[in-house]
Amino acid sequence: MSEQAARSQEALPRTSQEPAARRRPVALPAPLGPWLTSPWRKPRFLEAFTVLYLAWSLLPVGVAALFSFNSGRSRSSWQGFSLRWYWQDPSLSVWHDPELHDALVHSLRLATITTLVAVPIGVAFAIGVDRWRGRLARGASFQMLLSFVVPELVLGVALLFLVSNLFRFVHLGAGAQILGLVTYQLSYPAVIVRARLLSIGPEYEEAAMDLGASPAGALRRVLLPLLWPAVFASAVLVFADVIDDFVIVRYLSSDAATEPMSVKIYAGARSAPTPALNALATVMLVSSLVAVALGVLVYRRLTRGERGTSAVADFASQL
Amino acid sequence: MASSTHVGGSPLPPTPPQKQGRRRRSTSGIRYPRWFWPLFAAPGMLWLALLFVLPVYVVLAIAFGTIDPLFRTPVPTWYPAWWDTTQLRVVLDNIFGPGAYLGPAFVRTFVYVACASALCLALAYPVSYFVARYAGRRKVFYLLLLIAPFWISYMMRLLAWVNLLSTDGLLDRVLVGAGLIGSPVNWLDGRPVTVVLGLTYGYVPYMALPLFAGLDRIDANLLEAARDLGASRARTFWRVTLPLSRQPILAGLVITALPMFGDYFTNDLLSGSPSTSMIGNLINDAIGTPGQAIQGAVLVVLLLVILLLPMLWYVRASNREGAR
Numbered sequence: 306m307s308e309q310a311a312r313s314q315e316a317l318p319r320t321s322q323e324p325a326a327r328r329r330p331v332a333l334p335a336p337l338g339p340w341l342t343s344p345w346r347k348p349r350f351l352e353a354f355t356v357l358y359l360a361w362s363l364l365p366v367g368v369a370a371l372f373s374f375n376s377g378r379s380r381s382s383w384q385g386f387s388l389r390w391y392w393q394d395p396s397l398s399v400w401h402d403p404e405l406h407d408a409l410v411h412s413l414r415l416a417t418i419t420t421l422v423a424v425p426i427g428v429a430f431a432i433g434v435d436r437w438r439g440r441l442a443r444g445a446s447f448q449m450l451l452s453f454v455v456p457e458l459v460l461g462v463a464l465l466f467l468v469s470n471l472f473r474f475v476h477l478g479a480g481a482q483i484l485g486l487v488t489y490q491l492s493y494p495a496v497i498v499r500a501r502l503l504s505i506g507p508e509y510e511e512a513a514m515d516l517g518a519s520p521a522g523a524l525r526r527v528l529l530p531l532l533w534p535a536v537f538a539s540a541v542l543v544f545a546d547v548i549d550d551f552v553i554v555r556y557l558s559s560d561a562a563t564e565p566m567s568v569k570i571y572a573g574a575r576s577a578p579t580p581a582l583n584a585l586a587t588v589m590l591v592s593s594l595v596a597v598a599l600g601v602l603v604y605r606r607l608t609r610g611e612r613g614t615s616a617v618a619d620f621a622s623q624l
Numbered sequence: 625m626a627s628s629t630h631v632g633g634s635p636l637p638p639t640p641p642q643k644q645g646r647r648r649r650s651t652s653g654i655r656y657p658r659w660f661w662p663l664f665a666a667p668g669m670l671w672l673a674l675l676f677v678l679p680v681y682v683v684l685a686i687a688f689g690t691i692d693p694l695f696r697t698p699v700p701t702w703y704p705a706w707w708d709t710t711q712l713r714v715v716l717d718n719i720f721g722p723g724a725y726l727g728p729a730f731v732r733t734f735v736y737v738a739c740a741s742a743l744c745l746a747l748a749y750p751v752s753y754f755v756a757r758y759a760g761r762r763k764v765f766y767l768l769l770l771i772a773p774f775w776i777s778y779m780m781r782l783l784a785w786v787n788l789l790s791t792d793g794l795l796d797r798v799l800v801g802a803g804l805i806g807s808p809v810n811w812l813d814g815r816p817v818t819v820v821l822g823l824t825y826g827y828v829p830y831m832a833l834p835l836f837a838g839l840d841r842i843d844a845n846l847l848e849a850a851r852d853l854g855a856s857r858a859r860t861f862w863r864v865t866l867p868l869s870r871q872p873i874l875a876g877l878v879i880t881a882l883p884m885f886g887d888y889f890t891n892d893l894l895s896g897s898p899s900t901s902m903i904g905n906l907i908n909d910a911i912g913t914p915g916q917a918i919q920g921a922v923l924v925v926l927l928l929v930i931l932l933l934p935m936l937w938y939v940r941a942s943n944r945e946g947a948r
Contacts, residue, residue, distance in 0.1 A: 456886025
């Protein structure tokens with residue numbers, strides 16, 4: 306006992322951490338000991354790991370985007386900066402190659418239409434299921450979540466079979482693609498708006514109706530303005546996600562004209578790659594990043610004055 | 625105020641009005657017409673019934689249907705009592721039977737997905753832990769970078785690796801230049817390592833976000849209490865943080881493993897060889913080959929059966945979370 310006390314006495318000037326020193330009778334190497342036992346030590350190892358992880362996850366994409374500005378055909382040796390693969394090259398650039406150009410336009414068209422269809426249906430679904438309690442409503446929201454986690458391959462194949470065996474009036478191509486994409490994306494607005502409804506609670510609406518508003522009036526004048534940030538966030542997520550979609554869109558395309566950017570990249574990546582493919586991918590990257598960045602900014606404006614953390618954290622928690 | 629003392633007879637004014645408020649809230653729904661809220665949910669329900677439930681039924685009808693003898697096209701059998709299990713038995717025979725050529729792909733799928741999910745967890749946990757607990761003022765910045773891969777198209781991320789890993793790619797240049805390997809290696813000619821690392825790279829953001837959300841939610845007071853009571857850093861982590869992050873870990877594993885089971889493009893782009901093909905490749909190849917649609921449908925049904933339990937678990941878990 307006295308020996309231990311003596312040791313801790315001895316350790317005291319060194320670490321100034323009496324309990325830690327007492328628990329660890331085996332002395333650590335002198336310079337390392339205080340550093341390891343200090344509770345205010347910075348987690349340098351974790352920070353380095355995080356930085357390395359982020360570099361690993363983002364640098365390859367950065368390199369690919371960089372080589373879309375290469376003036377040569379190589380995607381690994383730098384031959385000078387040019388915009389050749391964006392529009393200067395008269396036949397191979399994204400702007401002039403009709404296939405790549407069409408793919409870009411088709412992607413943006415699919416994303417816009419899908420967002421316009423899926424968001425209103427999903428938002429209405431979330432409001433309805435939240436307020437209408439009952440077994441049927443629970444079943445419907447269960448189904449919605451199931452469509453959220455089902456692998457895209459399963460849904461894509463199933464929709465292809467549906468269109469080619471039962472719904473023959475739907476033709477493969479843009480129409481079928483939009484039907485499939487809306488089905489897959491419906492759960493985004495539904496889940497996000499539902500979460501927001503749960504956090505708002507029914508009080509504001511009830512106050513409105515106590516003051517004489519009709520149910521529809523309370524919904525329009527009170528609830529919808531409160532839901533607006535969630536609706537907006539989900540629209541941005543749907544738009545960016547559709548631009549990146551691959552599986553459903555590929556199965557439901559009919560010919561080269563209805564193949565969006567992701568399918569072109571898939572088809573060209575291993576066969577005949579030129580930096581034009583990187584340029585197409587970069588355009589894709591920029592369009593979804595711009596959508597999301599705008600989304601975060603507007604979301605921040607819409608939720609200004611609400612208590613809570615940052616827009617980014619909110620955005621993240623809604624995925 | 626007067627009514628509250630009258631009703632409750634209690635000297636504490638806040639309680640009775642609260643009670644009154646709660647009672648009013650529970651009955652207020654009556655003021656809506658009965659059809660009012662169901663009407664909102666109807667379009668979504670109809671859409672899902674026609675384009676989510678019905679297609680899955682069509683897959684079943686084709687998997688248990690017959691083949692047109694002339695055109696080799698599938699003929700769905702709509703009535704369940706007449707379902708024909710010939711094709712199912714053929715496929716099962718090819719998986720488990722003696723000359724099974726589909727079996728290895730199934731085993732491979734499980735091994736690859738298990739390795740890739742474990743790697744995702746090993747990479748994402750320390751990162752999420754750091755960002756959630758220690759990032760301080762730079763939290764938002766780190767979080768942005770953590771989310772960024774979500775909004776970069778999966779195809780672009782794969783294309784980036786195809787560029788880097790091809791024989792004249794940067795990786796070989798660096799390795800040869802450093803003298804680590806003698807001649808360039810083609811990393812894309814059907815190596816399991818490339819596929820597993822590709823899957824890890826592709827799906828690790830799906831792991832990082834639920835982990836971050838879960839770790840961020842842990843009450844810092846609990847950790848402080850553990851430290852105050854004498855637990856070391858490691859012990860606090862082991863006895864408090866890790867048990868509290870069990871649910872996010874499970875959710876992250878499920879949400880990364882589910883899409884990996886349905887993945888075929890990672891394999892196509894990073895290997896392209898049948899020696900690494902997975903269930904997803906089998907399905908995609910069957911769908912692309914005329915006359916093989918039934919096999920594709922049977923494989924989709926098998927995939928659904930395999931994934932049913934994790935999917936139901938995830939939906940139940942997130943429902944419980946929403947109710948809380």
